[in-house]
Amino acid sequence: MTPTRYIQRHGLDVAEDLAAFVETRVLPGTGVDADRFWSGYAGLLADLAAENRALLDRRAELQGRIDAWHKARGNQPWDVSAYRAFLAEIGYLVPEPAPFAIDNGRIDPEIAQVAGPQLVVPVSNARFALNAANARWGSLYDALYGSDVMGPPPAPGPIDPARRDAVVARAAQFLDETFPLAGGSHADVLAYRADERGLTATLGTSDVALRDPSAFVGTHVAGKDTGLVLRHHGLHVELVINPGHPIGAASASGLRDVVLEAALTAIQDCEDSVAAVDAADKVDVYANWLGLMTGDLTDSFEKNGKPMTRRLAPDRQVTRPDGSTLTLPGRALLLVRNVGHLMTTDAVRLDGQDTPEGLMDAMVTVACAIHDLRKTEGPRNSRAGAIYVVKPKMHGPDEAAFADRTFTRVEEILGLPANTVKLGLMDEERRTSANLAASIHAIRNRVFFINTGFLDRTGDEIHTAMQAGAFAGRDATRRSGWLKAYEDRNVLIGLACGLRGRAQIGKGMWAKPDALAEMLATKIAHPQSGANTAWVPSPTAATLHALHYHAVDVAARQDELAGQPVPDLDALLTPALMGDTPLPQDQILRELDNSAQGILGYVVRWVDQGVGCSKVPDIDDVPLMEDRATCRISAQLLANWLEQRLITRDQVEDALRRMAVKVDEQNAGDPAYVPMAPGFDGPAFEAARDLVLTGATQPSGYTEPALHARRRQAKALRRA
Numbered sequence: 053m054t055p056t057r058y059i060q061r062h063g064l065d066v067a068e069d070l071a072a073f074v075e076t077r078v079l080p081g082t083g084v085d086a087d088r089f090w091s092g093y094a095g096l097l098a099d100l101a102a103e104n105r106a107l108l109d110r111r112a113e114l115q116g117r118i119d120a121w122h123k124a125r126g127n128q129p130w131d132v133s134a135y136r137a138f139l140a141e142i143g144y145l146v147p148e149p150a151p152f153a154i155d156n157g158r159i160d161p162e163i164a165q166v167a168g169p170q171l172v173v174p175v176s177n178a179r180f181a182l183n184a185a186n187a188r189w190g191s192l193y194d195a196l197y198g199s200d201v202m203g204p205p206p207a208p209g210p211i212d213p214a215r216r217d218a219v220v221a222r223a224a225q226f227l228d229e230t231f232p233l234a235g236g237s238h239a240d241v242l243a244y245r246a247d248e249r250g251l252t253a254t255l256g257t258s259d260v261a262l263r264d265p266s267a268f269v270g271t272h273v274a275g276k277d278t279g280l281v282l283r284h285h286g287l288h289v290e291l292v293i294n295p296g297h298p299i300g301a302a303s304a305s306g307l308r309d310v311v312l313e314a315a316l317t318a319i320q321d322c323e324d325s326v327a328a329v330d331a332a333d334k335v336d337v338y339a340n341w342l343g344l345m346t347g348d349l350t351d352s353f354e355k356n357g358k359p360m361t362r363r364l365a366p367d368r369q370v371t372r373p374d375g376s377t378l379t380l381p382g383r384a385l386l387l388v389r390n391v392g393h394l395m396t397t398d399a400v401r402l403d404g405q406d407t408p409e410g411l412m413d414a415m416v417t418v419a420c421a422i423h424d425l426r427k428t429e430g431p432r433n434s435r436a437g438a439i440y441v442v443k444p445k446m447h448g449p450d451e452a453a454f455a456d457r458t459f460t461r462v463e464e465i466l467g468l469p470a471n472t473v474k475l476g477l478m479d480e481e482r483r484t485s486a487n488l489a490a491s492i493h494a495i496r497n498r499v500f501f502i503n504t505g506f507l508d509r510t511g512d513e514i515h516t517a518m519q520a521g522a523f524a525g526r527d528a529t530r531r532s533g534w535l536k537a538y539e540d541r542n543v544l545i546g547l548a549c550g551l552r553g554r555a556q557i558g559k560g561m562w563a564k565p566d567a568l569a570e571m572l573a574t575k576i577a578h579p580q581s582g583a584n585t586a587w588v589p590s591p592t593a594a595t596l597h598a599l600h601y602h603a604v605d606v607a608a609r610q611d612e613l614a615g616q617p618v619p620d621l622d623a624l625l626t627p628a629l630m631g632d633t634p635l636p637q638d639q640i641l642r643e644l645d646n647s648a649q650g651i652l653g654y655v656v657r658w659v660d661q662g663v664g665c666s667k668v669p670d671i672d673d674v675p676l677m678e679d680r681a682t683c684r685i686s687a688q689l690l691a692n693w694l695e696q697r698l699i700t701r702d703q704v705e706d707a708l709r710r711m712a713v714k715v716d717e718q719n720a721g722d723p724a725y726v727p728m729a730p731g732f733d734g735p736a737f738e739a740a741r742d743l744v745l746t747g748a749t750q751p752s753g754y755t756e757p758a759l760h761a762r763r764r765q766a767k768a769l770r771r772a
C-alpha cells in the first residue's frame with residue numbers, strides 16, 4: 053500500500069489524494085470554498101469526534117454488562133421479564149416518546165408516495181452504479197426470458213421461440229391483471245391504437261378500451277419504438293410497439309416489450325458492499341458518487357465482445373392525449389449509504405489520530421450532492437431539493453440523535469438550508485429495534501426511511517446474546533419469533549410515527565440473486581406486510597419485484613394495518629437459543645462447513661481484490677449475495693458456537709482449511725485469484741480466521757476491523 057502523504061488544512065492532516073479531490077473536483081461549482089470546507093470540517097471533528105468515541109464506548113459498556121448478566125445466570129431458565137428489567141436498568145431500553153408524527157419537509161414522490169423496489173449497488177463499481185441508476189425502467193420480457201422464472205435460465209445463443217412465447221404469454225397475463233381490457237385479453241390483441249380519446253385495442257373485429265381508461269398516460273416515441281404509457285398504483289408501464297423488431301414481428305400487435313418502472317430508488321452504497329480501506333479507495337468511491345450527482349459519470353467496457361460506454365439515461369418525454377408533455381424520470385432517485393459510526397480513517401487525521409470515517413462520509417457525500425441541488429438544466433436527482441443519506445448500524449436513539457446533529461453541522465458548514473439532508477434509518481441493530489420510536493423521534497425532521505436490514509440485525513442478535521447460550525443454527529435463528537416481532541414492529545411503529553405518505557417503510561435484501569423464481573413467489577410478502585419498498589440485488593430483480601407493487605396496493609394495506617397493536621418487546625428480546633434440544637452433530641458440522649465456505653468465499657475477494665460484494669456458492673452450490681452483513685452472521689454464529697463449546701478451535705481450523713481448498717477450486721477460472729491453499733497463511737485466510745476466532749470480542753461482532761486490517765496488509769504486501 054502506498055504510504056499516505058499528508059498536507060495540512062486548518063489543523064487537519066489530510067491525505068493528499070483526498071485534499072486534491074475535494075478541492076479540484078468536489079467544491080468547484082458548489083459555492084463552498086476550500087477554506088470554508090476544511091475549517092468547518094476541523095470544527096466538526098473538534099466538537100464531534102470525541103462524542104463519536106463516547107458512543108462507541110457506551111456500546112462496549114452495555115455489551116459488557118449484558119455478557120456479565122448472562123454469565124451470572126448460568127443455566128437458569130430464560131426469564132424475559134428479568135431480562136427486560138435489567139435492560140431498562142442499564143439504559144439499554146429507554147422510555148417511549150409521547151406519540152408524535154415525523155415532519156420531514158419536502159420529499160420526492162418516489163419515497164413519499166409511490167411504492168416500489170429499492171435497488172442497492174456498490175458505488176465503487178461505476179459500471180454497476182450507472183446500471184443501477186438506469187434501472188428505473190426494466191424490460192419485463194428480458195427479466196422473464198433471462199432469469200429462472202420461466203424454467204432454468206437459457207443457454208447463450210439464438211432466441212428459443214417456445215421460451216419467447218411463454219414470456220409473451222406471462223407478460224400478457226400481467227397486463228390482464230393490471231390493465232384489464234373492457235373485454236378480452238391482451239394476449240389476443242391484434243393492434244393497439246392511441247389517439248386523443250385514449251388507448252384502444254383491436255380484438256377480432258371489435259375495438260375495446262381499457263376497463264379503466266384513465267390508466268392510459270400517453271405516448272413515448274424513441275427511434276422506431278412507440279411506447280404506450282400506462283399507470284397503475286403510481287407506477288408506469290410502457291407497451292413498446294415495433295412491428296419491425298424480431299420480437300414485435302412475432303406478435304400480431306407488434307408488441308416487442310413491456311417495460312416496467314422498476315427501481316424507483318437506488319442506494320449507492322459506500323458501506324457494506326464496498327471495500328474501501330484508505331484514502332485512495334475512499335476517493336474512488338466518492339468520485340463515482342460525485343459523477344452521479346453532476347450527471348457526468350460514464351464507464352467504458354467490453355460486453356459480449358463489443359466495446360460500450362454507459363452513461364446516465366435521459367428522462368422520458370411522454371405526449372399526453374391532449375398534446376401536452378409529461379416528463380418521466382429516466383433514472384432511479386439516488387440515495388447514498390454512508391458508513392456507520394464505528395470505523396476511523398487515516399485519510400483525515402487530527403492531533404495525530406485517525407478520525408471517524410462516518411464524519412468524512414457526511415462531509416464529502418453531501419458536498420458532492422450539492423451539484424445536484426444547484427443544477428439549472430438537465431435531469432435532476434431530487435426534484436424536491438433533498439439529499440438522501442442512508443445511515444447504517446446505529447445503536448439506539450442517542451446514536452440517531454448524534455447523526456442528526458452531525459448533519460445539522462454539515463448543512464451549516466456547506467451553506468445548506470436546515471434538514472436538506474434526509475436520513476434513512478437502518479433498523480439493523482437490536483438497540484434500535486427495541487427503541488425504534490425513540491430512534492425515529494431523534495431524527496423526526498429528516499427521516500425518510502426506516503428499513504429492516506435483517507442481515508446485520510441477525511448478526512447483532514447473535515452478538516448481543518453471545519453469552520446467553522448456543523444459537524440454534526442459521527435457519528432456526530431466522531425462523532424464530534424475534535424476527536417476526538422485529539419486522540412487524542418496524543411497520544407498525546413506522547405507521548404510528550406518521551411515515552405513511554411521507555417516508556418509506558422498507559424491507560430487506562433478496563440475497564439469492566439467481567433464484568428469481570423463488571423471489572417472485574415469495575417477496576410479495578414485503579408489500580403485503582405494509583412495506584412500501586424492499587431491497588433487491590440487481591436490475592433484473594427490481595423489474596420482477598415491481599410486479600409485486602402492481603399486485604398489492606400498499607397504501608390500502610397500510611391503512612388496514614394502522615392502529616393495530618404493536619407486538620410487545622418480549623418476543624423481540626428472546627434470543628433463538630438451542631436450549632434443551634441441541635442440533636444433531638452432523639448438522640452442526642455441516643453448518644460449520646457452510647459458514648466457513650461463505651466467509652472464505654467472500655473474504656478472499658474482499659482482501660485480495662478489494663471486491664466488497666460477491667456472489668458466493670453455498671455448500672449446496674446455491675449462489676448467495678455475500679456482503680459484510682452476511683459475513684457478520686456466519687462469523688458470529690461460529691464464534692457463538694466456539695464460545696459455547698459446541699465446536700472446538702481445531703474443528704474451526706480444520707473446516708477453514710478444507711473449505712479454502714474448495715473456494716480455491718471455485719475461483720480457478722479467475723486469473724487475478726491467489727489461492728489460499730496450501731499455505732493457509734495469506735491475509736485473506738488470516739482474515740477469515742480472525743473473524744471467527746475473535747468474533748466474540750469484535751465490537752458488536754462487526755467484520756470491518758478485521759477486513760480493513762487484512763486488506764491494508766494485502767495492499768502493502770502487493771506493493772512490497
Ligand SMILES: CC(=O)SCCNC(=O)CCNC(=O)[C@H](O)C(C)(C)COP(=O)(O)OP(=O)(O)OC[C@H]1O[C@@H](n2cnc3c(N)ncnc32)[C@H](O)[C@@H]1OP(=O)(O)O
Pocket residue numbers: 171172173174179180181183184187321324325355505507508561565588589590591665666667676677678679681682
Ligand atoms: C445486507 C446489505 O447491506 S445488502 C446491500 C449490499 N448488497 C448489494 O448492494 C448487492 C448488489 N449486487 C451486487 O453487487 C451483484 O448483483 C452481485 C455481487 C450480488 C452479483 O454480481 P455478479 O455476479 O457480477 O452479477 P451477474 O453476473 O449475475 O450480473 C452482472 C450484470 O448485472 C448488473 N448488476 C448486478 N447487480 C447490479 C446492481 N446491484 N446494480 C446494477 N447493476 C447490477 C451488472 O451491471 C451486470 O450487467 P452489465 O454487464 O450490463 O454491466
Ligand SMILES: O=CC(=O)O
Pocket residue numbers: 324444478480504505506507508509560561681
Ligand atoms: O443492510 C442491510 C442488512 O440487512 O444488514
Ligand SMILES: [Mg+2]
Pocket residue numbers: 324444478480505507508681
Ligand atoms: Mg446492514
